[in-house]
């Protein structure tokens with residue numbers, strides 16, 4: 154069981170993550186989009202979306218810090234564990250709160266605004282459920298575990314983090330995770346499930362963060378013959394060419 | 403000098419009858435799809451009026467286009483960093499309310515209503531929410547000044563002349579303004595796109611959205627001051643007017659031009675100096691921009707330009723087309739065409755001949771001779787309102803160029819009347835606007851009589867230039883998602899062969915022939931295939947799934963497939 158959960162599942166999920174993205178990029182560039190619903194509704198989006206996304210950027214940064222940087226490294230630069238802990242909480246709690254608040258607004262908006270709700274696919278709903286649970290568990294772990302020492306103290310930098318890194322060293326140490334509190338276990342396993350879903354959901358838009366915009370010239374020129382095998386021509390209507398249909402509500 | 407060719411259009415507004423044929427045919431060709439119900443690549447607005455989307459010209463509100471800040475050209479809505487910070491929610495994106503909520507009617511009720519006393523009614527339903535809709539706005543709600551007391555008074559272009567203009571019906575002037583994407587030389591839509599998905603084709607300057615690279619960040623939609631990039635709310639991608647590039651590439655005009663009832667559209671090439679665009683777009687005063695824009699255009703008869711063009715790889719027949727270009731003649735030689743809103747600094751490439759008709763109508767209403775030069779000239783001076791309004795549209799408020807154009811058109815009107823009536827030519831009339839009689843007559847021919855081939859001088863794209871002109875997956879949301887699947891999935895499935903110069907003739911033969919047994923492009927055969935577009939979802943049309951004989955047919959005839 155330990156091996157299954159903390160070795161096999163992570164590797165399978167990561168493999169799906171990588172191969173899935175290659176597949177999606179290769180075969181579905183057209184579907185690779187944020188699928189924005191701003192056209193339908195923008196009052197709530199204007200608050201919720203930046204809250205969520207900027208919060209999320211903070212959360213990702215926090216995870217990089219907590220998971221990828223070993224404690225020995227922070228010790229080496231003279232950062233005491235308690236100082237690290239304070240930094241993590243001071244940065245993590247606002248980021249987590251913003252994420253959660255943003256997500257709440259966005260989910261409410263999605264449910265309450267008719268057009269946005271009709272544009273929500275089953276795929277989206279499943280993804281939101283997993284994403285929301287992962288975030289909620291993560292915040293629970295931080296608040297309940299680290300802040301209030303709920304159910305005993307747990308140092309994830311001695312357990313979760315080395316386990317996570319061990320996956321990438323290809324020398325997985327499942328036992329580290331088997332001893333972690335349930336909250337962390339669930340958070341980790343669901344996060345891997347989310348990774349596996351990632352390439353097949355709208356989450357792919359994360360990987361098109363347009364950093365190249367900063368350096369590229371404003372006006373792009375392209376020659377007509379740059380994509381010789383581009384596919385158009387005489388064939389059945391493609392996605393995006395469906396006729397409008399009335400779905401009465 | 404870096405010579406580039408640009409496909410440009412001129413519209414002669416005097417001839418537009420506001421029939422919306424162009425809009426409808428364009429819509430049928432490009433945007434009759436789910437997700438693009440509200441999208442009008444071509445729309446026709448009544449001016450004065452709000453336009454589409456509502457009040458799009460108010461850049462204080464929409465922040466489209468470029469501005470000059472401390473002598474440097476910047477995107478009005480903010481540069482790269484601002485854009486990236488706003489990427490999660492574009493503050494300037496118009497909402498569907500600024501366009502209109504697309505709707506359809508519940509025709510089923512009409513067909514299925516039981517016998518009853520009162521007539522059944524087809525109610526309007528929103529195509530977005532699916533709920534019953536009280537239709538209260540659309541793409542041309544204020545057509546023909548309908549509701550002008552309420553709407554036209556809000557026209558952003560009336561700014562500064564509101565006090566003079568009286569929108570009382572009998573005093574109102576009115577004309578139509580058909581609009582497509584301007585295919586700008588300095589497109590702010592492309593500059594706003596974080597993904598770099600919008601590009602200007604280096605061969606013909608057509609501005610396109612690469613559907614495979616668009617990620618739906620929506621910055622182009624607010625970045626275009628003409629609001630000519632639209633968001634497809636089904637696919638989550640930006641779409642815009644394509645200048646009908648698949649048609650233009652084979653030498654036929656855009657759908658809007660082809661079907662224009664007034665025959666008022668001209669299509670042709672202009673040459674321009676790409677190195678000068680930025681400088682011209684940075685002209686100090688808004689009112690300098692028209693001249694600056696003229697300044698980047700190059701004369702194809704100039705030997706220096708010809709040399710440079712050859713160096714830039716512009717083929718000989720394109721140069722020939724540039725020399726014969728009706729657009730070039732109207733813009734550069736007769737100087738009667740003006741750009742729409744040069745003050746947005748995008749260097750728009752759809753030009754307009756301002757309408758003389760408000761002036762003519764005013765004279766006729768007073769009972770004077772509306773074709774007399776002096777009456778017309780006098781009226782142009784006297785009728786400040788139409789002239790100032792036109793100047794707000796076409797020259798950033800500078801009335802001098804508009805007056806010059808209107809005088810030229812007025813002169814042509816009275817000069818040609820003498821010619822047509824067999825009277826003596828009065829050469830002082832063209833001379834008064836700095837033209838010779840012969841020139842004026844030529845201009846008249848181009849404006850009034852020009853035949854198809856004179857209105858559209860479109861060189862075909864070059865096969866040697868463009869691996870057989872296979873289109874980039876660009877404007878239309880056509881993915882290569884299932885390009886690898888074998889042809890058993892119905893008509894055109896499998897690796898499609900793009901429409902190209904080489905197969906254009908074949909395509910035409912197929913279209914013109916009667917038999918269904920014809921070859922499809924790429925050597926496939928139509929038999930045993932199904933056009934899913936025509937399938938209503940009821941039952942299984944013959945050939946939806948290939949039977950055993952259909953597949954042997956496929957392999958035996960098509961070999962490679």
Ligand code: SF4
Nearest residue numbers: 583584586590591626
């Ligand atoms: S008019 Fe066309 S080319 Fe110009 S900025 Fe708008 S969309 Fe881009």
Ligand code: SF4
Nearest residue numbers: 418421422424662664
């Ligand atoms: S088809 Fe021609 S005449 Fe009719 S509205 Fe369009 S531009 Fe005007």
